[in-house]
Amino acid sequence: MEAHAVQGGTFLSFMAEGTLLYQRGEYEKALIYLNNALKLRPGDKYALVARSECYLRLGDTQNSLKDAEASLQNDKTFSKGLYQKAETLYTMGDFEFALVFYHRGYRLRPELQKFRLGIEKSQEAIVNCIGSPSSVKLENKADLCFISRQAESRQANQKLQVKLTPDQKQTKKKEPVRNQKVERQLLGELYADKAYLEKLLKDKGLMESSTRQGIKVADLVSDGISYLDTCSKFWQQQKPIYARVRERKLRQQMWIRDKKQTPAEISRYIVKNMEDIDMLLSGDCPEESCRKAERVLKTIQGWSDDEVPNKNEIIGNLHSCMGNARFEMGQMEAALRSHKVDLALARQNKLPDALSRALDNVGRVYARIGKFEQAIESWEEKIPLAKSSLEKTWLFHEIGRCYLELNKAEAAQTYGQMSLQSADEEGNVEWQLHAYVLIAQAQVNLKNYWSAIITFEKALEKATFIRNEAAQDAIVIALDDVSKSFIKELRGKRKAKEAYSAKERDFSPETSKKSLEKYRRESELSIKSKGDKKQKEAAGNYKEEPGDNQEGGNEPEIKEESKEEEMGSEEEKKERGGEEESRGEKEENEGEKEENEGEKEENEGEKEENEGEKEENEGEKEENEGE
Structure with a gap:
């Protein structure tokens, strides 16, 4: 099944799978994928470096060095190839050559800390193997132009329990004092023994005494100290202090992961870290708060539901903390994603408090980026909560x-x-x-x-x-x-x-003139209607006495008189109309007297009506006289 999966891949998939297996520590499986990757792209420098790392982990230093050198064949400045070759040479014990390639990589990429650490550990290994430069004398011979580090290393390992000669003791005194912190890390539990032996050296009376076999105590103590020094040098060559620190950290992580913690310990761990996350966020350290939340999230995700009963609730809370930290850092899109994860977990697990918190945070992000309608929608959903x-x-x-x-x-x-x-x-x-x-x-x-x-x-x-x-x-x-x-x-x-x-x-001249004309027409119509009514009444009275020839003979005269009267009244009306027009023209010039003149015109209209009634009465009187 594994072979079938390998056969159907691409270069990138082979590289990704090989890298993942390498990180998991499955180096042999990683080699299978990397070999297939190199079949698809022969000579790819990244694949060669990856395979060299696998060989080195498996202890195959020859193949590791071969792949590292092949990665540098076309590009001498390839930093990863230089570093891998230096690491391989260091593992093989060629500290001088390793130092050379560490220096080359450091000159090309001084920002990479791994080259600087490689230089330091190579120099320390060289000093530990051959001592300080002042303790080594080179003869001026043509065949001593090069010193093999491996030979020196083997000689040091073979002389662990050999007594020191007086000259060697003198050389030992000239060596620089080693850092106590480094020695403690190298010797471990034996560091206390070395400290005890060094304390005995200060007791002059004891150092002058001898055992029953005639062996001086000073020689025994010096031999013990020399043995421990040689051991520390040897262990330093095999595994430098930097590798020891890294391995110790890895062991601690594995111990934490593998250790079966009690529910109380898990609860204390979660509470303490959540408090630290909140403290960092409130202390204007959002980046540190976000990173710590991410680390705690990975740890909790590795625990089972039995170990953490409210696992989903805590995960949602951590996503909320990461969202708040990213909100403070101005990373709105990332903050919105974190808060939406918290919202989804709250809905799935029916957590009302978490749902209220998530809706609140989602609304805040939407409001900050100007999406007010979405913010309103989130906050209105929160109202009942x-x-x-x-x-x-x-x-x-x-x-x-x-x-x-x-x-x-x-x-x-x-x-x-x-x-x-x-x-x-x-x-x-x-x-x-x-x-x-x-x-x-x-x-x-x-x-x-x-x-x-x-x-x-x-x-x-x-x-x-x-x-x-x-x-x-x-x-x-x-x-x-x-x-x-x-x-x-x-x-x-x-x-x-x-x-x-x-x-x-509005008392403008045009308006006044129109009102006067309207009033005059109404007055003429009322007078005319009244005159017609009286003539009809007079005609009715005449028809009632048809036998009176004398009165009938006088009728034409009465009609002529009435016509004359009517003509006279019409002339009078025309004259009055002319007077009214003149008054209208006068009103145009005298706007202040318009109201008073309007009243005067009304009075004159009433007067005309009275005169019309008077004429009617006179006409009736004449008719009666004619009868």
């Missing part, structure tokens, strides 16, 4: 603020009033201030300036009460702007009212 009046106050205020940003002033005012009500229930003056400001801003957008002035004044009282000078200054500026807008609105209304009143009292 809010437990305290203070939480509702903040929630209503933020929703109202989003509506105000969307130019929905009525909804903003409504939520501002709800926020104020919750703040009153809680008795929180600061949130009362925020609610009043929100309501006033919504009223300004609705152009309800007088109400906005009153609300701003209430907000100013709250700001003065809590001694918030910045809020006081901002509210005073806002009050000034709203007052100016209110005065401007009042002036506009006054001008509109004056224009409407002037239109109702």
Whole structure:
């Protein structure tokens, strides 16, 4: 099955799988994938380096060196190839050549710490093997131009228990003092023995004494110290201090992972780390807080549900912490992803508190990036989950603020009033201030300036009460702007009212002339209708006495008289009409007397009516006389 999986891959898939297996410590399986990768791309320098690392881990230094040199065949400046060759040479014991390649890599890539550490450990290994330069004398011979490090190493290993000669003791005294911290790490438990032997050397009386066999105590103590020094040098060559530190850390990690912890220990671990994460975030260290949360998350994910009963809840909490840290760092997209993971876990596991927290955080991110509708949707879903009046106050205020940003002033005012009500229930003056400001801003957008002035004044009282000078200054500026807008609105209304009143009292010459003509036509029609009515009555009286020839003989005369009277009245009417027109022209020049003249014209109209009635009465009288 493994072979079948290998046969059907690509170069990148083989490399990825080989790298993963190498990291897991499965070096033989990793070699299979790397060999197949090199079959697809022969001579690929990255694949050669990876395979060289596998060979080195398996102890095949010859093949490891061969692949490392092959990776440098076409590119002598390939840093990974240089480092791998140096590591292989160091493992083989060729410390001088290893140092050469470490130096080459360091010159090319001085920013890489691994080259600097390689130089230090190579130099330390060389010094540990051959001693300091002052303790070594080279003869000036042609055949000593090169010294083999491997030979020196073997000689040092073969002389572990040989007694020192007086010359060697003198050389030992000239060597530089080793760092006690390094010696303690190299010797481990034997470091206490060496310290005890060195303490015995200071006892002169003991050092001058001898055993029953005649062996001096000083020689025995010196032999013991020499043996321990040689052991430390040998162990330093085989495994430098840097590798020891790394292995110790790996052992500690494996111990922590493999150790079966009790529920109490797990609980203490989680509580302590969560407190540390919150402390780092509140202490303006969001990056450290995020990194620690990621490490704790990996640890908890490695535990089973039996070990951590509320595992999903803790994982969601850690995602929330990472989202808050990324929010503080300005990484909004990453923060939104973390909070959405927290939201999904809360929904899946039906955790109301976690759901409320996640909706709150998602809404905050949406509001920060300007997606106010999504923020409103998240926060409105949170409303039923809010437990305290203070939480509702903040929630209503933020929703109202989003509506105000969307130019929905009525909804903003409504939520501002709800926020104020919750703040009153809680008795929180600061949130009362925020609610009043929100309501006033919504009223300004609705152009309800007088109400906005009153609300701003209430907000100013709250700001003065809590001694918030910045809020006081901002509210005073806002009050000034709203007052100016209110005065401007009042002036506009006054001008509109004056224009409407002037239109109702329009006494222009054209209007006056039209009203006079209308009044004259109505007067003529009323007089004419009354005259026709009287003639019909007179004709009816004549028909009632047809036998009176004398009266009938006088009828033409009566008609002629009535015609003359009518003509006379029409002439009079024309004259009056002319007078009225002249008055109209006069009214055009004298606008102030227009009302009085209108009244005068009405009186003259009444007078004409009276004269018309008088003429009718005279006509009736004449008819009666004729009868």
